[in-house]
Amino acid sequence: MKIAIPVDEKTLESNVCVSFGRTPYFLIYDVETKESIFIDNSAAASMGGAGIKAAQTIVDNKANALLTPRLGENAANVLKLAEIKIYKTTTALVKDNIAAFIAAKLPLLDEIHAGFHGHGGN
Amino acid sequence: MKQLLILSGKGGTGKTTIAGAFIKLTDAKAYADCDVDAPNLHLITRWNAEPAKTDYYGLPKAEINPELCTQCDQCRQNCWFDAISIDEKYKVDPFACEGCGVCEYVCPVEAIAMIPAVAGKLMLYSDGEKVFSTAQLKMGSGTSGMLVTEVKRQMKSAAVDTGLAIIDGSPGIGCPVIASLSGVDMVLIVAEPSISGISDMERIINTAEKFGTKIAVCINKYDTNIENTKRIEEFCIKKGLPFIGSIPFDSNAVKAINNGQTIVDIDCTSGTAVKEVYHKTMNLLFEKGCG
Amino acid sequence: MPDFMDTGAINMRIAVLSGKGGTGKTLVSVNLAAVSRESIYLDCDVEEPNGHLFFKPEGIQEEEISVKIPKVDNELCNGCRKCVDFCKFNALAYIKNKMIVFDEVCHSCGGCILVCPQKAVTEKEKVIGKVQKGASEQVAIYTGILNTGEASGIPIIKKLLSEENAQASKQIIIDCPPGSACIVMESIKDADYCILVAEPTLFGVHNLNMVYDLVKLFNKPFGVVLNKCLEEENPAEKFCLENSIKILGRIPFDNELGTLNSNAEIAVNKDEKYRELFSSLLNTVTKEVQHETTTNP
Numbered sequence: 001m002k003i004a005i006p007v008d009e010k011t012l013e014s015n016v017c018v019s020f021g022r023t024p025y026f027l028i029y030d031v032e033t034k035e036s037i038f039i040d041n042s043a044a045a046s047m048g049g050a051g052i053k054a055a056q057t058i059v060d061n062k063a064n065a066l067l068t069p070r071l072g073e074n075a076a077n078v079l080k081l082a083e084i085k086i087y088k089t090t091t092a093l094v095k096d097n098i099a100a101f102i103a104a105k106l107p108l109l110d111e112i113h114a115g116f117h118g119h120g121g122n
Numbered sequence: 123m124k125q126l127l128i129l130s131g132k133g134g135t136g137k138t139t140i141a142g143a144f145i146k147l148t149d150a151k152a153y154a155d156c157d158v159d160a161p162n163l164h165l166i167t168r169w170n171a172e173p174a175k176t177d178y179y180g181l182p183k184a185e186i187n188p189e190l191c192t193q194c195d196q197c198r199q200n201c202w203f204d205a206i207s208i209d210e211k212y213k214v215d216p217f218a219c220e221g222c223g224v225c226e227y228v229c230p231v232e233a234i235a236m237i238p239a240v241a242g243k244l245m246l247y248s249d250g251e252k253v254f255s256t257a258q259l260k261m262g263s264g265t266s267g268m269l270v271t272e273v274k275r276q277m278k279s280a281a282v283d284t285g286l287a288i289i290d291g292s293p294g295i296g297c298p299v300i301a302s303l304s305g306v307d308m309v310l311i312v313a314e315p316s317i318s319g320i321s322d323m324e325r326i327i328n329t330a331e332k333f334g335t336k337i338a339v340c341i342n343k344y345d346t347n348i349e350n351t352k353r354i355e356e357f358c359i360k361k362g363l364p365f366i367g368s369i370p371f372d373s374n375a376v377k378a379i380n381n382g383q384t385i386v387d388i389d390c391t392s393g394t395a396v397k398e399v400y401h402k403t404m405n406l407l408f409e410k411g412c413g
Numbered sequence: 414m415p416d417f418m419d420t421g422a423i424n425m426r427i428a429v430l431s432g433k434g435g436t437g438k439t440l441v442s443v444n445l446a447a448v449s450r451e452s453i454y455l456d457c458d459v460e461e462p463n464g465h466l467f468f469k470p471e472g473i474q475e476e477e478i479s480v481k482i483p484k485v486d487n488e489l490c491n492g493c494r495k496c497v498d499f500c501k502f503n504a505l506a507y508i509k510n511k512m513i514v515f516d517e518v519c520h521s522c523g524g525c526i527l528v529c530p531q532k533a534v535t536e537k538e539k540v541i542g543k544v545q546k547g548a549s550e551q552v553a554i555y556t557g558i559l560n561t562g563e564a565s566g567i568p569i570i571k572k573l574l575s576e577e578n579a580q581a582s583k584q585i586i587i588d589c590p591p592g593s594a595c596i597v598m599e600s601i602k603d604a605d606y607c608i609l610v611a612e613p614t615l616f617g618v619h620n621l622n623m624v625y626d627l628v629k630l631f632n633k634p635f636g637v638v639l640n641k642c643l644e645e646e647n648p649a650e651k652f653c654l655e656n657s658i659k660i661l662g663r664i665p666f667d668n669e670l671g672t673l674n675s676n677a678e679i680a681v682n683k684d685e686k687y688r689e690l691f692s693s694l695l696n697t698v699t700k701e702v703q704h705e706t707t708t709n710p
Contacts, residue, residue, distance in 0.1 A: 132434065132435065132461055133433065133435045133436075133461075133591040134433065134436060159591075159592035160432055160433055160434075160591065160619075160620045160623060162615075162616040162620070165615050165616065165619060181501070200523070200527065202522050202523045203522070217598055218595075220520055221501060222501055222502075222522030222523075223499070223501055223522075224522055224523060224524045224527060227499070227524065227527065228527065261594075261598075261623060261626055261627050262594065262595055262597075262598045262630070264565070267564065292592075293434040293461070294460040294461060294591070295461065295561055296460050296559065296563070296564055296565065296566060297564045300562070315675060316675035316676075317463075317466045317675065317677035318439065318461075318463035318466055318677065321461070321466060322461040322463070325561055328561045329561045347672065347675040347676065350675060350676075373643075376614055379614055379615055379616065380614060380615045380648065
């Protein structure tokens, strides 16, 4: 199973990025093989619709779940259609959230914010 | 950090006047002017230093190279924004161009390129204690929603640890207003007791409701029309919206503003009234147990 | 009693704008339209249209305004994603072999329709607002209304301005939105003359400066109406004098006028003194326009 997390830096010591659509990188972590891949988020530089583009990246990288502190409406719709589960990160460090996820201690993300509707975000 | 946004629907009701007062009363450490089209907040918030300025790039604009252009007319026919015209040479109207790239795509001789275009300027005032984020949209630009988002983002990343940010919004219900509504914790609607003001207030409430944020209403210049003031109060009761106060018309308010001061910097009736509105707003914003 | 003199100037398109909201654009445009022999009032403040509240037009006909957005036939789609890659606004996503369109993010450029090699993307209409046409005595009223939640009212303004072109010999008054962004530019594009309404406040002058730059950029002849004038020094008047801007008229700060306006009453129909004031203003503007056409044909 692969999980995706928005990260500030390309290292497992990184913090989770506060933004999904504008995060500089995503970590794609394979829970079974423990393999980590860091990918650039091309949506970060977008004028608008960053959430949609970032969500497309997650879909294309075949993640099964996303761990994120927050998520906008449009991005959430993309992920729901792709049947990717969305979990809420609870602490700052990436590795703590991965551990919590594996221990089935991470909650699902219920609060989807209204999103920026193509007007950019942070 | 909780964000309070001040909107009105109609222009000229007193958003900036009230925002300025709130900022003074709360000694705000973070505030922003999201009326990027016609920013005014900086005129009454006294900053000695110059702000840090950043060019804001909106969507790129198409440019046609007349040397390569064969005048085949494909670009003009395919532009859904009517941004291309011919006057001896084929030209792109930079005000109408939305940067979609269709003309670049259809041009058979690669005579069209998308060039980055400055659509405004972001400004950040900071002194280590507080930050004030604002911007000026270049005249005739679109992408005002994007710039508003940048203003908020700038404020958030520069803000020192503080519990409250005050955001002065823009009139209307379009792009810049929608962008300013995203992610705020509460909207204070400043209404004006005129038929136009009531009509506009209803439309902005309609827009704000779509975002599910807390909404409260206050009336400015309430004594210019008591009957309409009552109408607004009744409307709020009917909609279940908290009505949190009325501020009288006060010629001293204009004097204060024209001196670059807020209405709580001088002793005046509107200043006294706005303090009440401020306290009620804070209570609503910080009350516990609300979704 | 002076009345509006028919100087034979036909099809004069006058745009009323201000930069700052609440200075009196609608007050001026509604009353100028009402005091004209026959006129058309166009409300281009499509986000918050107010003119109709004053005129209370009758015989209203409505027309929906829509923009074109893409629709995908998933049977024809082969998943090449050229459309997704092309879209500068990120309005498209490809999930589980299906294309989805984010209507609100779409800017209606038609690019995806063009790039699809399978012709799987076609257009469909999305309603963003409407134009209402009605009349009140000698004034024809066209109101543009943008639906809440929609981002841009430009297509509605385009429709409003094309409608009035169909009518020749009438005076046209265009009530513009506040500010100086693209929506305002669209409103003044075809204007023969621009009236800038200014209020005597610091904020007002700051924003007056912006629309001043705008009308100069568009090479529009213009003048200023000073509204809510008090006894004190008027920063807007000072601005006009400093920049040699023609002052067309002064409307005093007047509680009675304020009350009439806040009750959505048309001042020129309520009191002779207001009829005189706005007739005189219209005369002045007409002379300015005529002067322009003779010196800059």
